[in-house]
Amino acid sequence: MRFLFPENEGWGTAAFLALRVVVAAFWLRSAIPRWVALAAGHPVANGVVRNLFGTSMVVPLTYLFTLFETLGAISFLLGLLTRIASVWAVVEFAIIGFPPLLAGNSEQGLVLALLFSASLVLLLNGSPTLSLDGLIAKRVRK
Numbered sequence: 001m002r003f004l005f006p007e008n009e010g011w012g013t014a015a016f017l018a019l020r021v022v023v024a025a026f027w028l029r030s031a032i033p034r035w036v037a038l039a040a041g042h043p044v045a046n047g048v049v050r051n052l053f054g055t056s057m058v059v060p061l062t063y064l065f066t067l068f069e070t071l072g073a074i075s076f077l078l079g080l081l082t083r084i085a086s087v088w089a090v091v092e093f094a095i096i097g098f099p100p101l102l103a104g105n106s107e108q109g110l111v112l113a114l115l116f117s118a119s120l121v122l123l124l125n126g127s128p129t130l131s132l133d134g135l136i137a138k139r140v141r142k
Contacts, residue, residue: 013129017129020131023118025073030069031066043059046065072089079128083123090119
């Protein structure tokens, strides 16, 4: 239980709150245009998904991963099951972050590497400040 619902250990955990909000903002910024395109009847196909899984399932898988990003962003904003959402973030940013670094696109690769690092920190530490995880942890301890 302590893994899913970490205890609040003072003001130092506010940095974890900032990491949660930054990763959630990045995810929402990238997911909202895809949802808008789908609602307009013009689904978007992700190039990374096409490269990894081929062309036959690119649109459905793009929206499956977009759904996971959206749910992860909501989870980060609410602070609910942050560590479980961090698992998806670590995997996603590792997959999409290393190819730009290897190709020499250092700006995009650096941003994705920083998001990977932030997600890894959230996975290892959780984020009990201003979160539902923190509230649940208080109730479980009583």
